[in-house]
Amino acid sequence: MELEFLHGLSQPGTSKIVLCSLDGLGGLPRPETGKSELETARIPHLHALAGRAACGLIRHVGPGITPGSGPGHLGLFGYDPLRFPVGRGVLEALGIDFELKPGDVAARGNFCTVDAQGKITDRRAGRIPTETCARLVERLRRITVEGAEVLVEPVKEHRFVLVLRGAGLSGRLSESDPQALGVAPLAVRALAPEAGRTAAMVNQFVDAARPLLRDAAPANMLLLRGFDQQPQLPRFPDTFRLRAAAIAAYPMYRGLARLVGMEVLKTGSTFADEIRTLREHWDGYDFFFLHYKDTDKAGEDGDFAAKVGALEQFDALLPQVLALKPDVLAVSGDHSTPSVLKGHGWQPVPVLVWSAYCGADPVSRFTERDCTSGTLGLLPAQDLMPHLMANALRFTKYGA
Amino acid sequence: MELEFLHGLSQPGTSKIVLCSLDGLGGLPRPETGKSELETARIPHLHALAGRAACGLIRHVGPGITPGSGPGHLGLFGYDPLRFPVGRGVLEALGIDFELKPGDVAARGNFCTVDAQGKITDRRAGRIPTETCARLVERLRRITVEGAEVLVEPVKEHRFVLVLRGAGLSGRLSESDPQALGVAPLAVRALAPEAGRTAAMVNQFVDAARPLLRDAAPANMLLLRGFDQQPQLPRFPDTFRLRAAAIAAYPMYRGLARLVGMEVLKTGSTFADEIRTLREHWDGYDFFFLHYKDTDKAGEDGDFAAKVGALEQFDALLPQVLALKPDVLAVSGDHSTPSVLKGHGWQPVPVLVWSAYCGADPVSRFTERDCTSGTLGLLPAQDLMPHLMANALRFTKYGA
Numbered sequence: 001m002e003l004e005f006l007h008g009l010s011q012p013g014t015s016k017i018v019l020c021s022l023d024g025l026g027g028l029p030r031p032e033t034g035k036s037e038l039e040t041a042r043i044p045h046l047h048a049l050a051g052r053a054a055c056g057l058i059r060h061v062g063p064g065i066t067p068g069s070g071p072g073h074l075g076l077f078g079y080d081p082l083r084f085p086v087g088r089g090v091l092e093a094l095g096i097d098f099e100l101k102p103g104d105v106a107a108r109g110n111f112c113t114v115d116a117q118g119k120i121t122d123r124r125a126g127r128i129p130t131e132t133c134a135r136l137v138e139r140l141r142r143i144t145v146e147g148a149e150v151l152v153e154p155v156k157e158h159r160f161v162l163v164l165r166g167a168g169l170s171g172r173l174s175e176s177d178p179q180a181l182g183v184a185p186l187a188v189r190a191l192a193p194e195a196g197r198t199a200a201m202v203n204q205f206v207d208a209a210r211p212l213l214r215d216a217a218p219a220n221m222l223l224l225r226g227f228d229q230q231p232q233l234p235r236f237p238d239t240f241r242l243r244a245a246a247i248a249a250y251p252m253y254r255g256l257a258r259l260v261g262m263e264v265l266k267t268g269s270t271f272a273d274e275i276r277t278l279r280e281h282w283d284g285y286d287f288f289f290l291h292y293k294d295t296d297k298a299g300e301d302g303d304f305a306a307k308v309g310a311l312e313q314f315d316a317l318l319p320q321v322l323a324l325k326p327d328v329l330a331v332s333g334d335h336s337t338p339s340v341l342k343g344h345g346w347q348p349v350p351v352l353v354w355s356a357y358c359g360a361d362p363v364s365r366f367t368e369r370d371c372t373s374g375t376l377g378l379l380p381a382q383d384l385m386p387h388l389m390a391n392a393l394r395f396t397k398y399g400a
Numbered sequence: 401m402e403l404e405f406l407h408g409l410s411q412p413g414t415s416k417i418v419l420c421s422l423d424g425l426g427g428l429p430r431p432e433t434g435k436s437e438l439e440t441a442r443i444p445h446l447h448a449l450a451g452r453a454a455c456g457l458i459r460h461v462g463p464g465i466t467p468g469s470g471p472g473h474l475g476l477f478g479y480d481p482l483r484f485p486v487g488r489g490v491l492e493a494l495g496i497d498f499e500l501k502p503g504d505v506a507a508r509g510n511f512c513t514v515d516a517q518g519k520i521t522d523r524r525a526g527r528i529p530t531e532t533c534a535r536l537v538e539r540l541r542r543i544t545v546e547g548a549e550v551l552v553e554p555v556k557e558h559r560f561v562l563v564l565r566g567a568g569l570s571g572r573l574s575e576s577d578p579q580a581l582g583v584a585p586l587a588v589r590a591l592a593p594e595a596g597r598t599a600a601m602v603n604q605f606v607d608a609a610r611p612l613l614r615d616a617a618p619a620n621m622l623l624l625r626g627f628d629q630q631p632q633l634p635r636f637p638d639t640f641r642l643r644a645a646a647i648a649a650y651p652m653y654r655g656l657a658r659l660v661g662m663e664v665l666k667t668g669s670t671f672a673d674e675i676r677t678l679r680e681h682w683d684g685y686d687f688f689f690l691h692y693k694d695t696d697k698a699g700e701d702g703d704f705a706a707k708v709g710a711l712e713q714f715d716a717l718l719p720q721v722l723a724l725k726p727d728v729l730a731v732s733g734d735h736s737t738p739s740v741l742k743g744h745g746w747q748p749v750p751v752l753v754w755s756a757y758c759g760a761d762p763v764s765r766f767t768e769r770d771c772t773s774g775t776l777g778l779l780p781a782q783d784l785m786p787h788l789m790a791n792a793l794r795f796t797k798y799g800a
Contacts, residue, residue: 029760036760061798062401063779064786065409068799082405085799179796340757344797346790347759348775368775369760378777 003078003234006386006395010241015327015392017242017287018278019384021076021253022314023069024296024337026349026368030304037299037307037339038350038367043315045322046331046366050352055363056376057348058332058384066346069296072334073256075381077236077289086259087171087228093161094255098153100230105169105198108226109152109160110177111136111219118184118221123177125219127157136160136219143208145201155251162205162224170195175225176206185223202227235261240389245281247274248291257289271313275320282324286392290321299337307339328355328391330384331366348378355391403478403634406786406795410641415727415792417642417687418678419784421476421653422714423469424696424737426749426768430704437699437707437739438750438767443715445722446731446766450752455763456776457748458732458784466746469696472734473656475781477636477689486659487571487628493561494655498553500630505569505598508626509552509560510577511536511619518584518621523577525619527557536560536619543608545601555651562605562624570595575625576606585623602627635661640789645681647674648691657689671713675720682724690721699737707739728755728791730784731766748778755791 027037060067060075061082070091071081089106100106111133113122134154140162141152148166155161172192176185185206190199202224213220237244238261246257246264249271254264263285267277271292278288292314298306321329332351335344350371352363363374376387389395427437460467460475461482470491471481489506500506511533513522534554540562541552548566555561572592576585585606590599602624613620637644638661646657646664649671654664663685667677671692678688692714698706721729732751735744750771752763763774776787789795 028757031756034760039760057775062786063783064788064790064795065401066790066795066797068797071799081799082401088799338757345757346795347757367760369762372762372775372777373773 001386003239006078006389007239009395009398010239010389011394011396012241013286013392013394015286015394017328017388017392018290018321018324018326018330019076019288019388020290020292020321020329020331021073022292022295022311022331022333024299024335024344025333026336026338026345026347027299027307028338028340028345028347030340036368037304037311039369041308041311041315043311043366045315045318047364049318049329049331049354050366050370051364053352053354054358054361054376055350055352055366055371055374057368057371057374057378058351058381059348059378060335060381064346066344067335068344069252069334070256072381073253074260076332076334076384077260078239078382078385079233079260080382084231084233086231088226089161089171090226090228090230091252091255091259092155092159092226093153093163094258095251095253096153096155096161096255098161098163100163101165103165103167103169103229105164105171105227105229107162107202107224109162110223111158111160112221112223113218114184114221120178120181120183120185120221122218123179123181123223124158128219130154130156132219133158133160136213136216139212140209142212143205145204147197148201150205158219164198164201169198169229171198171228173199173202173227175227177223177225185221188224233260237261240287240385241394242287243285244287244289245285246289246291247277248289249274250291250293253291262289271317275317278321279324295333296337299339300343302339302342304339328353328388330388332384351376351379351384353387353391357391357393401786403639406478406789407639409795409798410639410789411794411796412641413686413792413794415686415794417728417788417792418690418721418724418726418730419476419688419788420690420692420721420729420731421473422692422695422731422733424699424735424744425733426736426738426745426747427699427707428738428740428745428747430740436768437704437711439769441708441711441715443711443766445715445718447764449718449729449731449754450766450770451764453752453754454758454761454776455750455752455766455771455774457768457771457774457778458751458781459748459778460735460781464746466744467735468744469652469734470656472781473653474660476732476734476784477660478639478782478785479633479660480782484631484633486631486656488626489561490626490628490630491652491655491659492555492559492626493553493563494658495651495653496553496555496561496655498561498563500563501565503565503567503569503629505564505571505627505629507562507602507624509562510623511558511560511613512621512623513618514584514621520578520581520583520585520621522618523579523581523623524558528619530554530556532619533558533560536613536616539612540609542612543605545604547597548601550605558619564598564601569598571598571628573599573602573627575627577623577625585621588624633660637661640687640785641794642687643685644687644689645685646689646691647677648689649674650691650693653691662689671717675717678721679724695733696737699739700743702739702742704739728753728788730788732784751776751779751784753787753791757791757793
């Protein structure tokens with residue numbers, strides 16, 4: 001449904017909505033047991049909540065399509081991710097409170113490891129400490145390219161942001177990250193005629209970086225991806241008439257929330273910190289987006305047990321969210337990250353929506369398999385917000 | 401999703417996909433037992449595979465819509481059959497390696513039996529031998545119409561192809577086959593203003609054929625349907641970056657595969673022949689479309705026991721396909737052909753998708769009823785290919 005249409009139905013109110021996004025929530029059975037991470041974890045509070053909630057599976061982009069974190073979250077916020085594409089560079093920049101200006105081209109950078117032949121041996125440079133990243137970024141700041149200002153900012157571990165600022169730039173660029181080991185980083189190519197000059201600038205930057213990083217193993221090279229300029233998105237608080245706040249320990253998710261106009265609350269680095277922040281700001285907002293990163297991290301590492309542990313850790317803290325007595329509580333994720341895939345997957349993601357009006361539902365366990373039978377069915381991510389708004393009694397009737 | 405979008409996500413790879421299309425797979429319970437053909441058949445290998453696979457039901461065109469074999473298969477190949485209509489005449493012509501030229505109008509012809517009043521008593525003329533068909537086609541080749549070349553080719557049993565070749569022709573024509581007994585063949589009508597001249601030519605052909613066939617009972621008349629000109633379809637191998645091969649004993653399915661650019665492999669007349677062909681060409685391709693006709697044939701004849709037998713025969717040969725160790729194996733069909741309907745039906749068709757990453761799924765029997773609870777849900781046919789591509793790890797992530 002069109003956001004314009006939903007806006008027309010949206011009513012101000014006093015009800016409170018909490019949307020918990022467990023990053024990379026969905027999983028796959030491990031061959032040894034035939035059970036997924038959710039089916040293995042001891043998560044009594046989630047199962048009990050599923051028993052009282054409406055359940056289903058969210059498909060974020062389309063059948064068989066693996067969503068990145070950007071499209072995954074935009075979907076949860078009510079935006080059709082195919083209609084509103086956002087580059088990773090933009091998200092990454094927003095996530096570190098970097099003030100992008102209109103026309104800036106941002107890219108996500110990874111420090112990586114290359115061998116003597118220049119071939120990639122670790123795309124994340126062994127996840128170097130953030131301090132090492134900051135020190136290497138200092139080196140990159142020496143680089144100048146003709147026709148644009150070069151801005152480089154450290155993010156976390158091996159990640160940094162590159163921003164080119166100047167007139168006539170374009171983000172229609174291919175990535176230098178081949179997403180594979182044993183091959184050299186790729187030259188960046190223009191994907192549109194107007195991007196030729198920007199492509200040349202980026203390649204000039206990379207060529208200048210190579211000698212500067214040569215002695216910095218394991219972070220002796222860099223990869224760039226997700227080039228883009230800031231898009232214009234309808235504002236979430238205006239669309240749904242919600243005072244909306246985002247609580248996320250990780251910068252990228254804060255950036256994404258800011259992109260749609262949510263207020264980003266200052267919080268700590270753990271989920272317990274996030275819940276404390278939620279409690280402290282409970283009266284100030286109607287809608288809280290609460291992000292939990294650990295599930296994705298464990299899945300990306302292919303660590304089944306760690307993902308199970310991350311789920312159990314979330315479950316243990318869930319009662320603190322329930323204690324605030326939200327009118328609507330939703331639990332889902334931005335995409336699946338099955339440990340057996342060691343990366344994002346295309347598998348639909350379990351979702352539960354609890355409210356006093358969520359309806360009878362046969363599901364009593366919060367797993368991929370069980371949620372198949374839920375009353376929410378297999379729903380496009382952008383249909384979640386209308387469900388939450390309805391359960392919060394914040395949508396008026398359509399037609400008289 | 402747009403094929404253009406899917407193409408952008410498609411990656412080359414080494415994984416192998418096998419798509420088994422059991423023609424007319426889906427059925428209906430017979431009143432005596434309350435069990436469908438799939439529920440009656442002893443198909444241990446299919447049930448076991450369903451237990452390890454993701455299951456669901458495919459809807460090929462829309463709710464309540466009975467697909468022909470053309471739309472049914474185009475859907476399985478990833479094409480929205482409403483966006484890419486193909487006439488049966490075109491498929492039939494391609495299926496006998498008839499080289500259609502742009503602008504040719506092709507129709508499928510049936511020899512049929514009419515009584516003394518000219519009313520149809522058998523739409524298939526008792527399935528006359530192919531040699532009889534060829535002999536009668538010789539007679540039809542004597543016919544000339546003004547303004548176009550008339551080309552007639554025998555196909556198999558009672559079926560032949562009529563092609564009109566000339567300038568300014570149109571395939572927007574109604575069919576002469578009333579699809580009923582006890583009525584006379586219909587005059588062909590123009591369905592668009594530009595088709596008036598072509599309609600007149602076709603009726604002139606039919607009028608000329610009547611006396612030529614009068615003494616040829618049971619094949620003493622003909623029926624024409626599926627008039628069309630060759631459509632322009634995006635090529636399957638380019639769209640999905642797959643080296644794609646089709647193995648089908650029946651000409652029409654070869655023609656359909658050729659229409660989307662698959663390579664058609666020479667094979668024999670039985671499914672065992674087809675599997676032998678599959679084995680022989682295993683290394684040469686990434687994607688195999690394997691067609692099994694017997695299920696549809698039995699269903700069309702209203703022979704419940706024969707359809708059960710055809711399912712059991714497929715099941716017995718399935719281990720030979722599994723032995724090749726495809727990375728992704730899908731089993732479904734192009735439409736249902738319930739024996740109690742004696743023809744194609746609108747009922748959604750069971751589907752299973754097996755891969756190492758197909759996910760946990762509650763279904764453990766490959767039947768219409770069981771597949772209702774599958775994680776693939778009720779999916780449009782054109783969503784199957786994205787699922788297969790994802791399971792083959794041949795799609796890259798969308799967005800960062």
